[in-house]
Amino acid sequence: MNTAYEQLCGLAKEAALVESVEALLGWDERTYLPEAAGDYRAEQMTFLSGLAHQKRTQPKWGELLDELAGSDLAKDLHSDTGTTIRQLKRDYDKRVKLPQLLVEELTRASVLGQQAWVKARAANDFAMFQPHLTKIIELKRQQAEAVGYEDQPYDALLDDYEPQARTKDLTSVLGKLRQELVPLVHAIMESGKVAPVEIVSRLHPRGAQEAFGKTAAAAIGFEFQRGRLDVTHHPFCTELGPNDCRITTRYDEHHFNGAFFGILHEAGHGIYDQGLRSELFGLPPGQFVSLGIHESQSRMWENLVGRSNAFWQYFFPKWQEFFPVAAEGVTQQQLFAAINHVQPSLIRVEADEATYNLHIIVRFELEQALLSGDLPVNDLPAAWMEKYREYLGIAPPNDANGCLQDVHWSAALFGYFPTYSLGNLYASQLFEQADKDLGGLNDLMKRGEFLQLKLWLNEKIHRHGQCYSASELVQRITGKPLGSEPLMRHLRGKLLPLYGLA
Structure with missing residues (x-):
């Protein structure tokens, strides 16, 4: 050499x-x-x-x-x-x-x-x-x-997380997505159908939540001999070495969704880190390509897998075993409806799939305004409330549930937020391709066979590291450039029947 x-x-x-x-x-x-x-x-x-x-x-x-x-x-x-x-x-x-x-x-x-x-x-x-x-x-x-x-200061910061991305392009993509999401959410709100959300608010003891979460994370492929799960104020995943991946969550005994889907989300990040070639740790071929692609892995396991009907056809009996009191009188379809409840809410990490990207658009617009100086820092709480009223029809009653809910700005992560929406877009397009290549993911998930998807991701994405850009990866794998159609097909395909709109 x-x-x-x-x-x-x-x-x-x-x-x-x-x-x-x-x-x-x-x-x-x-x-x-x-x-x-x-x-x-x-x-x-x-x-x-x-x-x-x-x-x-x-x-x-x-x-x-x-x-x-x-x-x-x-x-x-x-x-x-x-x-x-x-x-x-x-x-x-x-x-x-x-x-x-x-x-x-x-x-x-x-x-x-x-x-x-x-x-x-x-x-x-x-x-x-x-x-x-x-x-x-x-x-x-x-x-x-x-x-x-080249264009605006925000581009320089965005490049740290999504290399080669441009603010104007993201503004266009997210603007189009917002135009499609708002009427979908409105139709659901007008449907008059309400999911039995009290199920996930029943008592779910913390110890059982941790054990159940670990069981699910291991089932989808997170290797606990190369990682661990801990508690923090704001969930995250970090790679400390080629065989040392840490994931975190936070628990609320009367909010099952928070910790469980947080664990699946961070485990998805961890599966990506564990799928990189460990012998190349510290070199570009052994590093993740972009945060948008990284987020696609977490959102895929959290939502396209973890919130699917097929996933719960397999995991519902296990949920009953871990939470016998909360599960009393509950059917699998009721739980499925409860965890997919659509309702504009205040907290991003607890948002449903249909409204989540609206939370991201709020932050994307506000941090650009903060960086440019168009929005003075002391006006942030009021500006946050105004955006939430405009995009989600609700306003936070306090700062803790408003502009103080995320850790990102305190950690100087300006330019990070839009990668969450990119992750949703990437995830849906990649999942559709995996479904074709593997001959039907629903049948596999119903049987608890999740590792075929993990191995597909290892082969198609993880092992390449930074050998291809995010856009090149998506084009190579799916044969198409990134688009919003797969995400909207996924949301409509699942949510419209749940709300009697299909």
Whole structure:
């Protein structure tokens, strides 16, 4: 193997090692860190982020990349070596534009911001969080200007999560989706049919929820010998190494959907991480391609599998065993209707499939306005309420259920939210193709045979890492560019019969 290439891979793996330690501290901060230890944890993570930035921007990278650019190893853009050179070059060119001080300040602000957000959310007091958000937004503006953009500053931040995506294109896609979703939700609301939602509000003991959730996560392919499940304020998944994937959830004994579908969602993320080629950890072919594709995996297992009738034909008897009191007098079809209840609501992570993307559009529009300065930070709570009235017909009674409900802005994740809707679109289109390729997913799921879908995803998506872009992957797998039709077919196919509209 080319000596320069081996040196480049060595540098990349060394930087990934530092970043994995930082990720471990981040996981601990959001799960088990004592409250009083927060300030020093911010310093620890700031130090590591600065060290990783140093390692990824040292001049040696540029020298090696220049040497390899015209080599035979770079000729096939989609090979492992070609992908490594191409993607590390893209990443290096972007990182060298960022001053180390800015990288460190962003890390410190996000760690302290998340800690302040937890307290502000518990106290239902946006004012406690406002100074932190103001600082984070200013730092993100500096980041966008340093990196550069073709059209608008938001593009530079969006690229961190969905490479090569553009704000104007997403605005068009999400605008079209909103036009199709609003009448569907309106028709359901006007149907007069109400799902028996009190079923999922019955007592579901926390211990049984955890055991049932783990049973389901294992059944769909999450490997607990390479991962674990813990509790946090806001569910997430993080990869700490090639065989160390952490997923989290939160429990409410009178809200079954929250923890259970949260576990399926995060397990979907984890299955993607566990499906990457572990021997290439730290190199582009061993890393996920985009957050939109990553989100497609979590939304697929949560919704297209976990909220399907076929899934519950298999898991309903198990639900009865784990929750005998809540299950008393309940039929499988009643539970299916309850977990697919459509109702505009305040909380994104608890939203039904039909209204979920409206929550995303609210955030997508607001964070652009915050970044541009069109929306002053102190006006965010009121602007949030106005958007919810316009798009969902409801308004939050307080900040905790309004603009303080998500961790993302406190963690400086501007540009992240639209990848959730992209994930829904990708998931539906990929699921349709898997259904064709595997000869009928419903029949498999009714029998509890979920691993064929997991293996299909391993083969078609996970093992490729970043060898293809998100759009290239979708085109290769389905033969079509990304579209909204599969998602709308899925929603109408399931929801219209449930509400007597088919």
